[in-house]
Amino acid sequence: MSGGCLPLEYDIEFRYITPIEPGETTPFNRAATRWQHLLVGDVPDIDVVLEADGCGAGSPEVDETIDDLVIFVRLQAIDGVGGVLGAAGPCVVRPSSHLPALGIMFFDTADLDYLQASGLLQTVIVHEMGHVLGFGTIWEDEELLVGAGGPDPYFIGPGAISAFHSIGGDAYQGDPVPVENTGGVGTRDGHWRESVFDNELMTGWINEGSNPLSVVTVASMGDLGYEVDLTAADSYTLLSPLRAAVEGPPTGLHLVRDIWQGPIYEVGADGRVRLLRRR
Ligand SMILES: [Zn+2]
Known part of the structure; x- marks a missing residue:
């Protein structure tokens, strides 16, 4: 399957915190592979400790070493068809570099059928993953x-x-x-x-x-x-x-309000997180 590709260095792991059918994970996996061909270097492993609900309501407790990015995925009812389709952003970033280690993406279940039927679901997931990776979400922290x-x-x-x-x-x-x-x-x-x-x-x-x-x-x-x-x-x-x-x-x-408005935490030297910015 690799077709001669170089090994993918940047690891992305989805954790689905709401039920999902096996076939529904395919566009997520393809979107991750797209980013893995663009971000071609490993970033440092990081120990992350975060309490439950620290990365959006319903997010589980985290106490582990992350290489390189973990994304919680919630499929939930938000506001019916149209309006908000989903939102995404980082929750925990690395010290000084501010490169994300943990983030959240959620999607409105009422809109998933339309996105799937119109062929746009994977496109939207790639876009939302961009926000988790820092696009438009850590620009100010990096003074860019x-x-x-x-x-x-x-x-x-x-x-x-x-x-x-x-x-x-x-x-x-x-x-x-x-x-x-x-x-x-x-x-x-x-x-x-x-x-x-x-x-x-x-x-x-x-x-x-x-x-x-x-x-x-x-x-x-x-x-x-x-x-x-x-x-x-x-x-x-x-x-x-x-x-x-x-x-x-x-x-x-x-993509109405698709940048998640929750707080961003930065990992300190002791491995505990401190608030970097409350959005
Ligand atoms: Zn966006």
């Missing part, structure tokens, strides 16, 4: 986000800026890389800007059809501290050098 809460937030990681220029961003008039400035809490300040990036995977709106995971997203993960393979990104260029001037509201499926 400027202008949060204002009209023009932007990401200042040098890798992402370079990648942005490589896909046609030279023509963009503002400060690169533009981050979403609309869409409310859980969308703005945590995604690429839809008016510039359109169907890129890590905007706050999922499009029908293709949602490429661009070299800018991969490079931004490198800016967070991951070892990344830029060549494994999906093919993607900004559709027009003047994408920044696109008019009108975003189209596609809005």
Whole structure:
């Protein structure tokens, strides 16, 4: 099955804390494999001690060594069809690097059938995993986000800026890389800007059809501290050098409030966790 692939160095383990049918885990496993081809280096093992409910309601107690990432998955009723489809983010991050060790993803069971039928479920899982891995969720802790809460937030990681220029961003008039400035809490300040990036995977709106995971997203993960393979990104260029001037509201499926708003803990030298940030 490996088809000559190199061994996958970055380990991701899902722990399903609500019932799931065996066949339902397939899109999760495929989404994990996608990230494992982008994040190509091991990160240090970390001892994590966290009490029950510390990573969202119903999360079990944790007292173990984690290599490299454990994600709790909840499939639960949230708000019926539409509205919030799911949310995700890290709960426990490593000391100083802030690379996540433990996180949560939850999905609204009312929306899973639609996502499955429309072929978007795996795409949405890859997107949500991005938030658990730190996309849009540890930017401020790493001092990589400027202008949060204002009209023009932007990401200042040098890798992402370079990648942005490589896909046609030279023509963009503002400060690169533009981050979403609309869409409310859980969308703005945590995604690429839809008016510039359109169907890129890590905007706050999922499009029908293709949602490429661009070299800018991969490079931004490198800016967070991951070892990344830029060549494994999906093919993607900004559709027009003047994408920044696109008019009108975003189209596609809005991932409403999809950044989990729970607290983030950092592991201390004694292995115990302390509050890093209460979102
Ligand atoms: Zn999102």
